[in-house]
Amino acid sequence: MTSVGRVSPTRGTMAAIAAHKLQIIRTLVETAPDAALRSLELALSSAGATGSLAAVRGLVEDETANRFVRNNILAPIVPLCQPRGQGCVSFPSPVLGRLWKALKVIVPARVEEATAKCNPWDLEQGTPEVFDELCKTAAAGLRDPENAAFDSVRSLCDPEHLALCLQLSAIARSCLPKLAEWVSRMSDERAFAAKLAYRDACRISEDAGPLLLDMLSAHLPDDWRILRVISAVMDRPTDRYLASSEAKEFGERVLADIDASILRIENFNFAEGEKAGREAAQGAHRAQLQITEFQQSIEVAKDGPWGKRLARHKQQMAKVCEQRMDQADKQLEAALPTRPLTMMAKKGSKGAAKLTEEPDEAMIRRAQSALAFIAELRSCADKAGYGSSRNKILEKLNSRLDPYIEDVLHVARTGDGGDSGLAVKYLDVAAGFIAYTRDDKTAEIVRRRAAAAIAA
Numbered sequence: 001m002t003s004v005g006r007v008s009p010t011r012g013t014m015a016a017i018a019a020h021k022l023q024i025i026r027t028l029v030e031t032a033p034d035a036a037l038r039s040l041e042l043a044l045s046s047a048g049a050t051g052s053l054a055a056v057r058g059l060v061e062d063e064t065a066n067r068f069v070r071n072n073i074l075a076p077i078v079p080l081c082q083p084r085g086q087g088c089v090s091f092p093s094p095v096l097g098r099l100w101k102a103l104k105v106i107v108p109a110r111v112e113e114a115t116a117k118c119n120p121w122d123l124e125q126g127t128p129e130v131f132d133e134l135c136k137t138a139a140a141g142l143r144d145p146e147n148a149a150f151d152s153v154r155s156l157c158d159p160e161h162l163a164l165c166l167q168l169s170a171i172a173r174s175c176l177p178k179l180a181e182w183v184s185r186m187s188d189e190r191a192f193a194a195k196l197a198y199r200d201a202c203r204i205s206e207d208a209g210p211l212l213l214d215m216l217s218a219h220l221p222d223d224w225r226i227l228r229v230i231s232a233v234m235d236r237p238t239d240r241y242l243a244s245s246e247a248k249e250f251g252e253r254v255l256a257d258i259d260a261s262i263l264r265i266e267n268f269n270f271a272e273g274e275k276a277g278r279e280a281a282q283g284a285h286r287a288q289l290q291i292t293e294f295q296q297s298i299e300v301a302k303d304g305p306w307g308k309r310l311a312r313h314k315q316q317m318a319k320v321c322e323q324r325m326d327q328a329d330k331q332l333e334a335a336l337p338t339r340p341l342t343m344m345a346k347k348g349s350k351g352a353a354k355l356t357e358e359p360d361e362a363m364i365r366r367a368q369s370a371l372a373f374i375a376e377l378r379s380c381a382d383k384a385g386y387g388s389s390r391n392k393i394l395e396k397l398n399s400r401l402d403p404y405i406e407d408v409l410h411v412a413r414t415g416d417g418g419d420s421g422l423a424v425k426y427l428d429v430a431a432g433f434i435a436y437t438r439d440d441k442t443a444e445i446v447r448r449r450a451a452a453a454i455a456a
Contacts, residue, residue, distance in 0.1 A: 025056055029063050030097065037064060069118045070100045073131045074138075076172035077165050079218035087253050088223070089165070089214045091157045098156070099138055102149040107137055132170040139166035165215060168208055171200050172215045179216055182232070183225045191232035198233045210247050217250075224254045224290055231297035238299045239306040251298070251306055254290050258313045261287040266320045268373075270331060270366035277369035281376030284321055287313070288380040318386045321377065325393045328370035332397060335360065335367035336404055336430060353407045355418030359429050371397070371436035397437045405430050405446055412453040424450060 032040065041064055044057040071078050074096060084090040104111050110130055117128040141150045142159040153159065175182075175197050182190055201212040213233075217226035230247055231237070242251055261283035268280040291310060294300065300307045338351035374390060374397075381387040408430065410416065412423040427450040435443035 022055060022059070026059050029056075029059050031094070032063075033093070034067065037067070066100075069115045070096065072118050073114050073134055074099065074169075075131075075176070076135070076169040076215060077162075080165060080215065082218075084218065085223070085253065085257070087249055087256075088218070089161075089211065091162060095153055095156050095162065098152045099150075102141060102153060103134055103138055105149045106141060106147070107134070110134060110137070127173055132173065135166045135169035139163040142166070164205060164208060164211060167204060168201055168212050168215060171197055172212060175212075175216055176219060179219060179229075183220060183228045186228055186232050194229050194232045207246065210249070213247065213250065222286075222289075224250075224257065224293065226250060227254065227293055227297040236297065236299055239301060239304040242298055243305040251294070254294060255306065255309055255313070258287045258290055258317075262313065262316050262320055265317075265324060268324075268369075270327075270369040271362070272369060273365045274368040274372040277371070277373035278376045280324070281373045284317060284377060284384070285380040287317055288384045292383075314385065318384060318389075321381075321384075321386050322389045324370070325374050325377075325390060328367070328374055328393065329396055329400065331363070331367040331370040332400060332433065335363040335433070336400075336426065338404070352417060353404055353411065353423070353426060355408070355411060355422040355426060358422065359425055364429055364432075367433060368436075371433055375436040394437050398434070401430060401434050401437060405434070409449055409453055412450060424454060427453075 029037065029040070037060065040060045041057075044053060044060055077091075078096065080089055081091050081093050081096045110133065114128065114130045114134055117130065138150075140163075141147045142153060142163040144150075150159070153162070175194075178190065178193060182194055198209050198212065201208040205211075213226055213230060216229065217223040220226060227250060230242070230250060234242065234245075234247070237245070239251070242248060264283050265280045268276050270277070291314060294306070294310060298306070300310060302308070302311070337354040337357075339354040340351045374393065377386075377390055381390040405427065407417075408423045408427050411418045412420050412427060414420075427446065431443045431446040431450070434446060
């Protein structure tokens with residue numbers, strides 16, 4: 001029994017070890033990505049008030065609260081410190097944490113004031129002035145080579161570039177609440193507000209206007225929708241004008257992204273399964289939206305520098321989508337093998353189901369990828385100009401699936417023409433395929449008929 005006032009030597013040793021480990025955990029928590037931190041917080045939410053997990057939970061909760069404050073105060077640059085597309089303004093993710101630590105060192109009282117105002121009640125009244133002041137302080141600190149507190153930030157990125165982004169934070173922050181309206185339904189009043197913000201940025205620096213647009217685009221779910229704001233700021237410019245202006249990079253990025261989508265569709269591998277097919281088709285849908293957005297936001301001339309490229313993109317996208325859709329019939333045939341009905345049957349004619357081997361999972365995965373690609377193109381095929389090709393291919397696929405299902409159902413019921421056990425397995429595969437070519441309801445009907453055949 002340990003007397004009151006005395007510390008057990010064993011407990012003292014354990015505490016020392018725990019403190020050492022806790023410091024390691026603290027470092028890991030502070031450097032963890034936001035998504036990992038949220039997962040940790042969720043996993044530890046049921047931890048009690050005592051024990052080793054309680055201490056870890058406390059660290060996670062403190063870091064979560066710290067990031068909430070930091071991300072509100074540095075909100076305009078937060079998405080710039082995440083992975084972005086090629087050519088977009090971005091900084092390494094540790095920049096945010098190091099910038100925040102530097103501010104805590106040089107202006108702790110202002111940081112405490114900002115922290116106190118970082119609550120729903122104060123934020124509803126508008127952005128507290130101290131938020132923008134801290135961004136200006138950080139910009140000044142980065143530009144001062146004698147300020148050692150920012151050395152760790154300077155080692156990660158171009159300090160002048162980051163400083164300019166911080167200097168633009170006040171303008172960007174004022175735009176953020178309006179941004180959703182700007183890209184959803186632009187009006188004359190909203191266009192005027194966007195122009196004013198752009199002009200205010202240009203007064204800071206010649207290249208600050210495009211930088212402001214880049215910062216705002218980082219806050220959009222689809223960054224290419226910033227074209228609508230550019231259109232408002234520049235009064236729907238011609239492609240020739242925009243292609244030679246300081247904002248040309250935004251148009252070039254969209255065109256490069258469409259190029260990349262075409263390449264992904266051309267090269268995606270059926271062996272990677274359904275997900276690969278859906279992602280490729282989603283790229284086609286995204287490209288179709290981008291082309292439409294481009295034409296609506298910019299006055300595109302057929303012989304203009306971007307008009308020619310857009311026309312070529314449309315043709316290439318239609319061609320590559322049609323080519324990949326055409327390959328689906330071959331994948332379906334490999335997954336649902338058939339045998340000739342007679343020795344005199346012509347090559348390529350539809351035969352009876354070949355039920356001699358177990359379904360090939362690799363072939364099924366390939367067919368799922370091809371069919372998922374076709375199914376997912378439903379949202380954009382008509383508008384993109386290859387809707388009729390898609391319909392013809394679906395008709396062809398269904399003309400293969402329908403008789404195959406009837407044939408296999410007959411075998412499952414009677415055992416005539418093959419193994420009834422294998423027939424049931426192939427029925428389930430075919431039902432999965434017809435969900436892509438028709439719908440889930442049709443697939444469910446096939447499965448019910450299969451169940452009835454087994455019960456008979």
